[in-house]
Amino acid sequence: MALGRDTTFTWYGHACVEVRTPGDKTILIDPWFGNPLSPKTADAVDRCDVLLVTHGHGDHLGEAVALGSRLKPAWPCIHEMSLWLARRLAGGGEAVIGMNKGGTVKVGDIGITMTGADHSAGDWNAPGEVPLYLGEPVGFVVELENGFRFYHAGDTAVFGDMRLIGELYRPELAFLPIGGHYTMGPREAALAVDKRAIHAAS
Amino acid sequence: MALGRDTTFTWYGHACVEVRTPGDKTILIDPWFGNPLSPKTADAVDRCDVLLVTHGHGDHLGEAVALGSRLKPAWPCIHEMSLWLARRLAGGGEAVIGMNKGGTVKVGDIGITMTGADHSAGDWNAPGEVPLYLGEPVGFVVELENGFRFYHAGDTAVFGDMRLIGELYRPELAFLPIGGHYTMGPREAALAVDKRAIHAAS
Amino acid sequence: MALGRDTTFTWYGHACVEVRTPGDKTILIDPWFGNPLSPKTADAVDRCDVLLVTHGHGDHLGEAVALGSRLKPAWPCIHEMSLWLARRLAGGGEAVIGMNKGGTVKVGDIGITMTGADHSAGDWNAPGEVPLYLGEPVGFVVELENGFRFYHAGDTAVFGDMRLIGELYRPELAFLPIGGHYTMGPREAALAVDKRAIHAAS
Numbered sequence: 383m384a385l386g387r388d389t390t391f392t393w394y395g396h397a398c399v400e401v402r403t404p405g406d407k408t409i410l411i412d413p414w415f416g417n418p419l420s421p422k423t424a425d426a427v428d429r430c431d432v433l434l435v436t437h438g439h440g441d442h443l444g445e446a447v448a449l450g451s452r453l454k455p456a457w458p459c460i461h462e463m464s465l466w467l468a469r470r471l472a473g474g475g476e477a478v479i480g481m482n483k484g485g486t487v488k489v490g491d492i493g494i495t496m497t498g499a500d501h502s503a504g505d506w507n508a509p510g511e512v513p514l515y516l517g518e519p520v521g522f523v524v525e526l527e528n529g530f531r532f533y534h535a536g537d538t539a540v541f542g543d544m545r546l547i548g549e550l551y552r553p554e555l556a557f558l559p560i561g562g563h564y565t566m567g568p569r570e571a572a573l574a575v576d577k578r579a580i581h582a583a584s
Numbered sequence: 585m586a587l588g589r590d591t592t593f594t595w596y597g598h599a600c601v602e603v604r605t606p607g608d609k610t611i612l613i614d615p616w617f618g619n620p621l622s623p624k625t626a627d628a629v630d631r632c633d634v635l636l637v638t639h640g641h642g643d644h645l646g647e648a649v650a651l652g653s654r655l656k657p658a659w660p661c662i663h664e665m666s667l668w669l670a671r672r673l674a675g676g677g678e679a680v681i682g683m684n685k686g687g688t689v690k691v692g693d694i695g696i697t698m699t700g701a702d703h704s705a706g707d708w709n710a711p712g713e714v715p716l717y718l719g720e721p722v723g724f725v726v727e728l729e730n731g732f733r734f735y736h737a738g739d740t741a742v743f744g745d746m747r748l749i750g751e752l753y754r755p756e757l758a759f760l761p762i763g764g765h766y767t768m769g770p771r772e773a774a775l776a777v778d779k780r781a782i783h784a785a786s
Numbered sequence: 787m788a789l790g791r792d793t794t795f796t797w798y799g800h801a802c803v804e805v806r807t808p809g810d811k812t813i814l815i816d817p818w819f820g821n822p823l824s825p826k827t828a829d830a831v832d833r834c835d836v837l838l839v840t841h842g843h844g845d846h847l848g849e850a851v852a853l854g855s856r857l858k859p860a861w862p863c864i865h866e867m868s869l870w871l872a873r874r875l876a877g878g879g880e881a882v883i884g885m886n887k888g889g890t891v892k893v894g895d896i897g898i899t900m901t902g903a904d905h906s907a908g909d910w911n912a913p914g915e916v917p918l919y920l921g922e923p924v925g926f927v928v929e930l931e932n933g934f935r936f937y938h939a940g941d942t943a944v945f946g947d948m949r950l951i952g953e954l955y956r957p958e959l960a961f962l963p964i965g966g967h968y969t970m971g972p973r974e975a976a977l978a979v980d981k982r983a984i985h986a987a988s
Contacts, residue, residue: 482739501922508867513918664909668917682965700943
């Protein structure tokens with residue numbers, strides 16, 4: 383479908399994407415505003431209705447805990463991340479929605495489907511030699527209020543089941559990583575597109 | 585193959601399934617008898633020769649540790665779960681069989697093959713902010729004494745390699761999740777069946 | 787391409803492989819020299835320019851920390867393992883290269899691509915009931931200085947995306963596990979080869 387001027391996608395560098403939706407909601411994905419390309423800081427963000435974090439690495443979690451505490455967005459995330467957040471978010475994380483891969487939740491008229499990703503999702507940054515284990519890495523297919531669907535892959539290698547994402551959800555726009563060091567590079571991403579691994583439609 | 589009256593499958597709600605086998609053994613899978621649909625409690629279970637738990641979430645582990653301690657079934661499970669169980673089961677878990685995806689073990693004349701699943705497998709329920717990390721989520725293909733094979737998918741999104749499960753093991757019966765929130769929903773499960781993702785035979 | 791006498795592959799049992807490259811470098815993979823088949827000990831190893839460990843189980847990590855501390859090889863590994871190693875390697879692990887699946891790094895003229903694997907990657911061996919979580923299990927495609935490429939699968943079940951490995955990287959040699967208990971067995975490995983899951987070329 384054609385997108386009108388009521389929808390904007392703004393890339394803030396790295397995996398950080400802001401979406402203003404046809405229903406006048408704001409979705410933030412992987413809100414690491416501290417990345418070198420971002421022209422604004424997390425403190426300057428004043429709207430967030432839906433927050434999505436693909437996995438528990440610092441360059442994707444970014445300032446999500448502070449944003450979530452201050453703006454109290456709905457926050458659909460993988461089960462382990464939801465448990466961990468409940469102890470860290472102001473208010474106890476009552477707007478966190480634990481879910482898992484293959485599932486879909488609705489936030490108002492916006493649909494959020496959690497997909498797989500081929501990456502990892504933890505750290506060893508906690509004091510006292512305790513690992514930070516936040517489940518598995520994921521991507522998201524988001525359906526806006528008017529039916530437009532996009533896919534944010536998070537960090538991932540190319541994987542064959544991107545074809546199932548295309549076939550089941552037919553996203554019309556995809557955000558793919560191409561760093562080539564922590565994720566697939568441009569050649570692998572081209573394969574994903576070329577083989578309709580992502581978009582089986584059209 | 586046709587199943588005779590010597591084999592029964594009983595669903596106790598959620599992912600909890602009991603199998604009485606042609607060889608008069610009892611297999612319990614994901615024994616969360618505490619789920620609202622279960623007509624009996626874990627305490628009332630008096631037979632269990634083989635125990636299978638697909639992943640380390642409470643609604644699948646259920647009362648497995650208590651059952652395993654009391655009835656001492658053979659318990660094939662993923663490596664990390666086997667290590668964790670060894671310190672928790674009465675008797676030190678000598679009947680626990682650590683294994684991993686793609687492997688097959690025999691318990692008497694019953695074959696247990698561990699398959700992949702697209703989900704997660706941990707928690708943050710332990711005291712002191714230590715994660716419960718129990719490896720990766722799995723499914724199982726079980727071959728009964730008479731050669732009948734079934735597949736219990738555990739919690740999972742639909743994934744393309746279900747086709748390999750079908751091709752390699754040709755299960756004649758499958759238990760699939762369709763909750764649509766923590767797992768795939770009916771539409772995705774239908775795709776799995778429709779494309780013979782699970783059963784390449786016939 | 788044909789390999790000359792300037793390249794050798796030596797299998798030391800289990801998943802432990804040593805490669806002498808056309809550029810006179812030594813690559814060690816999954817260096818568990820303590821395995822029963824190994825004719826030499828880790829202490830006797832005196833060359834290692836590149837160290838690769840597929841996942842955090844003891845039979846693959848083996849004596850890697852001691853070898854890495856003593857011989858200071860470049861050590862490309864998954865993010866979580868790199869963080870964990872930084873506190874354990876002599877010198878702080880400055881030669882460790884954190885990366886992730888789908889990414890490629892160069893060590894001199896040798897290319898290292900990290901692939902997925904269908905297994906698990908942790909343990910419960912640390913004191914005090916803290917899990918050892920080392921990210922996700924991986925495999926590696928290595929391109930030698932002359933362009934020859936091989937694939938070391940680590941521990942894994944057969945998976946459909948082996949086909950993408952074949953298609954993208956066209957390895958001419960593959961090391962596959964066939965244990966059948968902690969990994970796939972010979973039958974599953976034959977399927978991988980038969981369907982060109984690994985090598986789409988030729």
